[in-house]
Every structure is written in structure tokens, then in C-alpha cells.
Amino acid sequence: MVFDQLMGNLIQGLILGGIYGMMTMGLSLIFGVLKVVNVGHGQFIMVGAFTALWMFNSLGANPVIAIPVAFLIGMLLGFLCYYSFVKRLLKGPELASLLATFSVGVILEETVKFIFGSEFRGYNWALGKIRIPFTVLPYTKLIAFSGSILIAVLLFLWFKKTRAGTALRSVVEDSEGARVCGVNVDWQYALSFSIGLGLTVASGVLLTMFIPVGINPNMGGQYTLKAFVIAVLGGLSSPYGAFFGGIVFGLIENGSYTLFALLPHVEPFALTRFLSFVILLVILLIRPTGLIRTR
Amino acid sequence: MPLLKLENVTKRFGGLVAVDDVSLEVKHGEIIAIVGPNGAGKTTLFNVINGVFLSDGGKITFEGKDITHLPAFKRAPLGIGRTFQIPRPFGSASVRENIAIGGMFGAHGHRMNVDASMEMADHYIDLIGLKGHSDKPAGGLTPTEKKLVEIARALAMKPKLLLMDEAMAGMNPKDIDHMVELIKQIRKTEKIAIVSMVEHIMRAVAGLAERVMVMHQGAKLVDEPTKEALSDPRVIEVYLGRPPEGSVADR
Amino acid sequence: MKNPSTKYLPLAPVLAGYLFLFLVGENMEGKWQLIAMLAFYCALGQAFNLFMGMTGYVDFGYVAFLGVGTYGMAIAISRLSDKGLGLWLLVIGLLMAIGMATLLSLAVGAVALRLRGAYFAIATIGVNEGFRYLVEGARLWGGSEGIIFTAQLNEAFGREFANVLATYWADVALFVIAVFAAFLTLFYMRSKIGYALTALREDEDAAKVMGINVTKYKIIAFITSASLAGMIGAVAWALKLTYVFPPDVFEIHYTVEAIIIVLLGGAGTLLGPIVGGLIYGLSKYYLAVILPGFQLLIFAPIIIIIIVLFPEGTVGVLKKRIQGTFWAKIII
Numbered sequence: 001m002v003f004d005q006l007m008g009n010l011i012q013g014l015i016l017g018g019i020y021g022m023m024t025m026g027l028s029l030i031f032g033v034l035k036v037v038n039v040g041h042g043q044f045i046m047v048g049a050f051t052a053l054w055m056f057n058s059l060g061a062n063p064v065i066a067i068p069v070a071f072l073i074g075m076l077l078g079f080l081c082y083y084s085f086v087k088r089l090l091k092g093p094e095l096a097s098l099l100a101t102f103s104v105g106v107i108l109e110e111t112v113k114f115i116f117g118s119e120f121r122g123y124n125w126a127l128g129k130i131r132i133p134f135t136v137l138p139y140t141k142l143i144a145f146s147g148s149i150l151i152a153v154l155l156f157l158w159f160k161k162t163r164a165g166t167a168l169r170s171v172v173e174d175s176e177g178a179r180v181c182g183v184n185v186d187w188q189y190a191l192s193f194s195i196g197l198g199l200t201v202a203s204g205v206l207l208t209m210f211i212p213v214g215i216n217p218n219m220g221g222q223y224t225l226k227a228f229v230i231a232v233l234g235g236l237s238s239p240y241g242a243f244f245g246g247i248v249f250g251l252i253e254n255g256s257y258t259l260f261a262l263l264p265h266v267e268p269f270a271l272t273r274f275l276s277f278v279i280l281l282v283i284l285l286i287r288p289t290g291l292i293r294t295r
Numbered sequence: 296m297p298l299l300k301l302e303n304v305t306k307r308f309g310g311l312v313a314v315d316d317v318s319l320e321v322k323h324g325e326i327i328a329i330v331g332p333n334g335a336g337k338t339t340l341f342n343v344i345n346g347v348f349l350s351d352g353g354k355i356t357f358e359g360k361d362i363t364h365l366p367a368f369k370r371a372p373l374g375i376g377r378t379f380q381i382p383r384p385f386g387s388a389s390v391r392e393n394i395a396i397g398g399m400f401g402a403h404g405h406r407m408n409v410d411a412s413m414e415m416a417d418h419y420i421d422l423i424g425l426k427g428h429s430d431k432p433a434g435g436l437t438p439t440e441k442k443l444v445e446i447a448r449a450l451a452m453k454p455k456l457l458l459m460d461e462a463m464a465g466m467n468p469k470d471i472d473h474m475v476e477l478i479k480q481i482r483k484t485e486k487i488a489i490v491s492m493v494e495h496i497m498r499a500v501a502g503l504a505e506r507v508m509v510m511h512q513g514a515k516l517v518d519e520p521t522k523e524a525l526s527d528p529r530v531i532e533v534y535l536g537r538p539p540e541g542s543v544a545d546r
Numbered sequence: 547m548k549n550p551s552t553k554y555l556p557l558a559p560v561l562a563g564y565l566f567l568f569l570v571g572e573n574m575e576g577k578w579q580l581i582a583m584l585a586f587y588c589a590l591g592q593a594f595n596l597f598m599g600m601t602g603y604v605d606f607g608y609v610a611f612l613g614v615g616t617y618g619m620a621i622a623i624s625r626l627s628d629k630g631l632g633l634w635l636l637v638i639g640l641l642m643a644i645g646m647a648t649l650l651s652l653a654v655g656a657v658a659l660r661l662r663g664a665y666f667a668i669a670t671i672g673v674n675e676g677f678r679y680l681v682e683g684a685r686l687w688g689g690s691e692g693i694i695f696t697a698q699l700n701e702a703f704g705r706e707f708a709n710v711l712a713t714y715w716a717d718v719a720l721f722v723i724a725v726f727a728a729f730l731t732l733f734y735m736r737s738k739i740g741y742a743l744t745a746l747r748e749d750e751d752a753a754k755v756m757g758i759n760v761t762k763y764k765i766i767a768f769i770t771s772a773s774l775a776g777m778i779g780a781v782a783w784a785l786k787l788t789y790v791f792p793p794d795v796f797e798i799h800y801t802v803e804a805i806i807i808v809l810l811g812g813a814g815t816l817l818g819p820i821v822g823g824l825i826y827g828l829s830k831y832y833l834a835v836i837l838p839g840f841q842l843l844i845f846a847p848i849i850i851i852i853i854v855l856f857p858e859g860t861v862g863v864l865k866k867r868i869q870g871t872f873w874a875k876i877i878i
Contacts (some may be wrong), residue, residue: 094663110843269682277676371757400757
């Protein structure tokens with residue numbers, strides 16, 4: 001019985017992990033290219049969540065349509081932030097960009113709170129479920145998972161096959177060399193930053209497909225921590241590492257929840273959250289550059 | 296006993312061998328010049344001696360003590376000082392404070408409190424000729440002034456060995472001569488050995504160093520007294536890029 | 547310059563400021579709440595400045611230290627109130643607060659302080675949440691329900707005096723902590739510790755080459771800053787409110803405020819956190835009348851502007867102007 005439950009939870013964890021992975025790709029992309037840690041990461045996810053919420057409840061729009069809209073919002077925010085201050089802080093002390101991205105997160109959270117209020121909201125996109133061994137999967141979660149994989153594959157192809165993607169890779173490898181070859185490094189930085197944020201906001205939509213309730217302005221913070229754990233798991237600079245890290249994290253999160261639920265005198269949900277933090281510290285202690293090698 | 300001894304020291308970065316099986320000795324009070332083109336491994340060699348990087352192979356001994364695995368901050372108080380190619384003063388601190396910091400944590404640091412370090416700093420400010428600038432934030436100085444502060448700060452550490460990285464880069468001939476005189480004076484009054492890294496300033500090498508070491512692609516090519524080095528075709532090749540045979544000097 | 551009295555001259559404006567604040571609170575009708583809030587922000591700023599200002603590292607999980615300090619006092623009062631200890635009960639509570647904050651800082655520091663800049667930030671961002679979920683998850687110290695110890699405080703001191711403690715003496719204690727934090731800051735600044743911190747903040751690798759054991763000094767600053775936070779939590783949250791509730795005391799909001807205060811006033815300066823605390827506290831108080839809950843939305847963009855244009859903050863900019871004059875010896 002426990003085994004069944006564990007397997008069921010693990011499969012759910014795998015699916016959720018795919019979304020977690022996609023959620024973290026933007027973070028790793030931005031760090032890989034610009035060496036900037038987006039401390040406001042979770043708040044961008046929250047913006048995506050609210051995009052899906054608003055489009056569904058006010059426009060009756062299918063959340064799948066919200067994905068590209070959210071991506072565009074992310075890109076716009078990205079260009080805005082890059083040209084107004086991120087660009088200037090690239091050469092300064094690390095502290096500066098950390099605090100700036102953190103402040104952007106605060107601005108986003110407070111603005112959304114102002115517009116939408118602090119209550120918990122959700123939307124109801126019921127499509128039915130499908131029975132698979134050990135558990136039941138709502139179609140929405142399946143769509144979210146497929147969406148995550150699709151976006152990850154698209155990103156991979158973009159990097160490998162397009163001129164723009166190749167230019168970006170060259171900047172990561174050797175920015176001076178790229179500059180000499182005529183690559184506009186500044187534009188590449190702006191582009192990476194914006195694509196990274198676009199991915200992050202879009203992931204918020206996918207997240208709500210998986211968890212369509214509990215959407216509120218403060219929800220971002222917990223995802224920042226999760227994303228950091230995943231990014232560090234997968235190697236902070238690698239978007240693909242992030243994806244696999246997400247899956248691993250999803251499995252650990254759900255698996256540990258099942259196990260904690262067996263223990264008396266504990267709150268399994270809270271302990272799972274504590275565990276993710278411990279994992280982060282352990283990885284940082286033994287191998288800060290990530291456990292998964294994707295070079 | 297030599298002051299500094301490197302035996303078969305190697306440092307790799309991934310596939311690149313930056314320092315290749317280098318062995319050398321520095322005696323107390325010597326002045327040595329290390330020359331070589333960009334990428335020859337000179338800065339990495341300094342970083343390895345300093346402890347900024349830990350070597351991948353070989354042994355480093357200072358005054359008989361094995362320092363191969365010692366972290367950088369433990370090597371400094373033993374008596375190893377360092378200036379950087381592009382000066383790195385602590386910008387928001389004053390000139391005096393910068394130099395005093397050298398004193399506080401250097402070889403005599405354990406017996407110097409803050410006030411004593413500040414007094415020592417004043418002495419060095421006079422030495423390098425920057426009196427009047429004592430309270431200025433180091434970040435606002437000219438590049439040459441910053442270099443002087445670098446040197447003074449390193450001297451305040453009371454090193455027995457001073458590693459000077461391209462101390463004269465970007466200077467005009469007059470300043471170079473001043474610097475050469477300063478270094479000679481330092482050697483006399485402070486009784487320290489100086490390993491100076493110069494890329495292509497013959498003036499400095501000829502006027503200053505007793506021995507010349509040539510590095511090329513991480514390895515040591517030449518190591519001999521200056522007089523011989525100046526007419527050694529291998530040294531000339533490094534400086535002028537001409538092959539030793541069929542050279543202009545032959546005609 | 548070697549005269550000890552001039553060494554500690556910069557404390558003069560600090561003491562004057564706090565004294566003025568205290569007198570205003572004592573003598574002006576109905577202003578004590580505001581003054582207490584200002585004292586809290588100044589103290590918080592000074593405690594946070596000791597680490598972030600002096601090392602240049604940001605601890606995003608800082609509020610965790612306030613939180614465990616609150617628990618330290620709460621546990622002491624709720625468990626020992628019936629032992630007839632009188633005021634020693636509070637001393638024990640304070641010591642427990644400091645002890646717990648120190649332990650947590652050692653645990654976090656052991657991992658985080660080995661890491662540079664960005665990795666340090668990542669390591670610390672979950673500390674407050676992580677600890678909160680530990681308390682809730684393992685049902686420590688009341689778990690998610692927290693501890694309410696109003697009754698125990700009444701039992702230990704009698705209802706009337708307990709009330710005075712919570713509404714007056716807790717705030718006075720904040721002033722004492724603030725002055726103590728200022729004294730510590732200046733003491734560090736004038737000693738080798740301060741110079742080591744300046745060096746590692748400016749250029750950590752060059753500092754190592756100069757013989758500075760950067761990890762040791764980071765730890766010193768980290769523990770000092772954490773202990774002060776523990777003390778602040780113990781008096782401003784535990785003693786004052788007589789209850790502790792995990793979601794409240796591990797709320798990242800307070801770290802945001804601490805960051806704003808230090809940056810606004812001038813990171814790494816002595817007077818900076820006080821100036822920042824006053825500006826932020828007053829703005830929040832008066833904004834609450836017209837636009838309640840808006841202060842973060844207003845200050846967050848200000849922070850970005852400060853980082854880009856005036857990274858040295860108010861006092862930092864002032865210091866540049868008065869350089870070379872008599873005032874430069876007093877305002878640091």
C-alpha cells in the first residue's frame with residue numbers, strides 16, 4: 001500500500017519536476033550568460049501565474065494561450081530592466097546586481113498586491129483525468145508537462161541551430177572573441193536576460209496548470225528557493241542541467257513527502273520544505289558547481 | 296639555504312599547462328628579472344608562489360619551510376609580498392590606511408597595533424614620495440601613484456621576498472629610471488630579495504637585475520646572470536622575435 | 547590622533563541622536579510608539595550594517611536571527627516564569643536569545659561563508675524560511691502555533707509591572723542595544739577587524755595576499771551581526787508582544803527593510819544605519835496615513851536608484867563632501 005502510494009507520488013513528482021525544471025531554466029540562462037543571480041526569480045513566476053489567472057477569469061482564455069503572452073511580458077520586463085539598470089551593474093560589485101534584482105522582485109510583488117489584492121485565488125480549468133498505473137493524472141498536468149518539455153526542446157534547437165542562438169553561445173564562451181567577430185555582445189546580453197525572464201514568466205503559467213489554486217502575490221518567494229536548489233543541483237550556468245535538476249527535485253520533494261507522512265508528530269509538508277533547504281546547503285558544501293555535468 | 300625554492304612546479308587549467316615543470320632558486324637579497332611574452336606563464340607563476348592558486352605538482356619551499364599547500368593568507372606573514380600588474384589598492388580606504396593594512400597583517404603584524412601600523416605607513420609614504428596624499432582615498436589616484444601605493448603596501452608587510460608584477464608597465468623612460476632607483480634603494484634599506492616581472496623593458500633589466508630568467512609557454516628557458524643573458528641569442532629572440540641565426544647582429 | 551578621546555569622537559552624534567529621540571518620546575504626548583519604531587529600525591540597521599555594510603555580502607535570510615532571538619526569550623519566559631527569578635529571568639532570556647542566534651549563525655556560516663558573493667546569497671536566501679519550516683515541521687517549541695506567554699510574564703512580574711515591561715522597558719532596551727551596536731561598530735572600525743573587513747570588501751583576493759584570513763573576519767562580523775539581531779528580536783518582539791508565531795518572526799519583509807535602511811543611510815558607515823532608520827521609519831509612519839502598506843513599493847525602486855547612482859548612500863555622499871574638514875573626524 002505504501003509502495004503504491006510512493007510510486008504514485010513519484011510519478012506525480014516526475015511530472016511536477018518537469019515544470020520545476022522549466023521554471024529554473026531562465027535562472028540558469030541568465031546566470032550562465034551574464035553571471036547575474038536573479039534574486040527576484042520567484043516573483044517573475046508569480047507574474048506568470050497571475051497572467052494565466054487573469055486571462056482565464058477575465059477573458060475566458062485557455063491557459064495555453066497565456067503561455068506566449070506571459071513569455072512576451074517576461075521579455076518586455078527583461079529589456080526594460082536590462083537597459084535601465086542591469087547593464088550598468090554588470091561591471092560593478094556582485095552585491096549591486098543581487099540587490100537590484102531583489103528589489104525588482106519586491107516591486108513586482110507589491111504592484112501585483114496593489115492591483116489584485118492579497119487573497120488567494122485560483123481558476124478552474126477542468127479537462128478530465130487519465131488513469132495510469134499507480135495514480136490518476138489530470139489532463140491539465142499532462143499538458144503542462146508536455147509544454148515544459150516542448151519549450152525546453154525549442155530552446156535547445158534555438159541555441160544549436162539558429163544564427164542568433166549560436167551568437168549567444170559564442171558570447172558565453174568568449175565575449176572578447178565574439179566581439180572581435182562582430183557579435184554585438186551588449187545586445188546578446190539584453191537578449192539572454194529577456195529570454196531568461198520570458199521563460200520564467202511563462203513557467204508561471206505552466207505552474208498554474210499544475211496547481212491552479214493558491215495564487216497570491218506572496219507565492220513567489222518559495223519558488224525562488226526551489227529554483228535555487230534546482231539550479232545548484234544542475235549546475236548554475238546550464239539551462240539543461242536545470243531541467244534535469246528539476247526532475248530530480250520533483251522526485252525528492254514528493255518522495256520525501258510520502259515518507260515524512262509516515263512519521264508521527266511531524267508536519268510532512270513543512271518538513272519537505274525544510275528538506276529542500278538542507279539539500280541546497282549540502283550541495284553548496286560539497287560541490288557548488290552542481291552535481292550534474294552537462295558539458 | 297635559498298630564500299625561495301621551486302622544484303618542478305606545475306599548474307594546469309583544464310587542458311592548458313600554464314606553468315610547466317619550473318624549478319628555480321632565489322637567494323636572500325637577490326634581484327631577478329623574469330621575462331617572457333604574454334601568456335608565457337609569468338603571472339601564473341607568481342600566483343602559485345603567492346598561494347592565489349595552489350600548484351598541481353612540485354614543491355615550493357620558503358626559507359626551508361614547505362609552503363606548497365599553504366593558503367595565501369598564511370604565506371604572506373612568512374615574508375612574501377606581492378604587487379599586481381594592474382594596481383589593486385583598496386579604493387575607499389586612504390593611502391595611509393592602505394599601506395597600514397600591509398603592516399597590520401604582514402610579517403610583523405602580530406606585534407603591530409593599528410596606531411603603530413599607521414606610523415609605519417607614514418614612513419613608507421615618505422619613501423615613495425607621496426607625502427601630502429596620505430588621507431586621499433586610494434581610488435582617486437593616478438595609475439602611477441597607485442603603483443607606488445601598491446609597492447609601499449607590499450613593503451609595509453616587511454617581506455623578505457617581493458614579487459613585482461610588471462611594476463613598470465606603461466611608464467615613460469624617466470619614471471622607469473625613478474622606479475629602478477627606488478627598487479635599488481628598497482633592496483638596500485629593506486634587505487629583501489626582489490623578483491621582478493618585466494615584459495620588454497630592457498632598461499629595467501639591465502639596470503636592476505643580477506639574474507635573468509626567461510619563460511616561454513610555461514616553461515623556463517633560460518636562467519643566467521644578466522651580463523650573459525643580454526647577449527644570449529635566446530633572450531634576444533624573446534625580446535625581438537628574431538631567430539638567433541642569420542640575425543642582423545651577424546652582419 | 548593617538549588620543550583615545552578623538553578615536554571615539556564619532557560616537558558623539560550617535561549618542562546625541564539617540565538621546566534626542568528618547569527625550570522626544572518621553573516628553574511629547576503620544577509619540578512613544580513612533581519613537582520605539584524608529585529605535586527598532588535604527589537598531590536593526592546597525593546590526594545588519596555590521597555584516598552587510600562592512601563585508602559587502604548580503605544575507606537574505608537575516609531575519610532568521612531575529613526570529614530565533616525571539617524564541618530564546620519566549621522559551622525562557624514560558625518555561626522559567628514560576629521559578630521566582632525576578633529580573634534574572636529576562637537576563638536568561640537575553641542570553642538564550644544571543645546563544646541561539648550565535649549557534650544558528652555558526653551553522654549557516656559554516657556553509658555559507660566559504661562561498662563567494664552570489665553563492666553566499668543563494669545559500670542564505672532560504673535560511674529564514676528553512677528554519678521556520680523546521681520549527682513547524684518538527685513541531686518544535688509549539689510548532690506552527692508558536693508560543694503565547696503573556697500569562698507567564700504576568701506570573702513572573704505581576705500584571706502591572708509586566709505591562710510596563712512590555713510597553714516601556716522593552717523599548718528602552720532597544721535604545722540600549724542600538725547604542726551598544728554603534729559602539730561595537732566603531733570599535734571594529736578602529737581596530738584590525740575593521741581594516742580587514744574593509745580590505746576583503748574591496749578586493750577579497752588582494753586581501754588574502756596581504757595576509758588577511760578573510761574567512762575568520764567574515765565569521766566575526768557574521769556572528770556579531772547575528773547576535774545583535776537575536777537581542778533585538780528578544781526585546782522588540784518577544785518581550786514587547788509576549789507571543790511568538792513562526793510566520794511572523796521569519797518573515798522576509800524585515801530583511802528587505804534592513805537592506806533598505808542600510809543602503810539608504812550608507813553601507814559601512816557608522817551614522818548611515820541611523821540616518822536610514824530615521825528616514826525609512828518616518829516615511830513608513832507618515833505614509834501609513836495616506837497610503838498604508840505602500841512603503842515597500844515606494845522604497846524598492848529607490849533602492850535601485852541608490853545602487854546605480856549613489857551606492858555609498860546618504861552618509862557616504864556626505865562624507866565625500868566634508869573630506870578634509872573638521873567634520874570628517876566626527877561623521878564616519
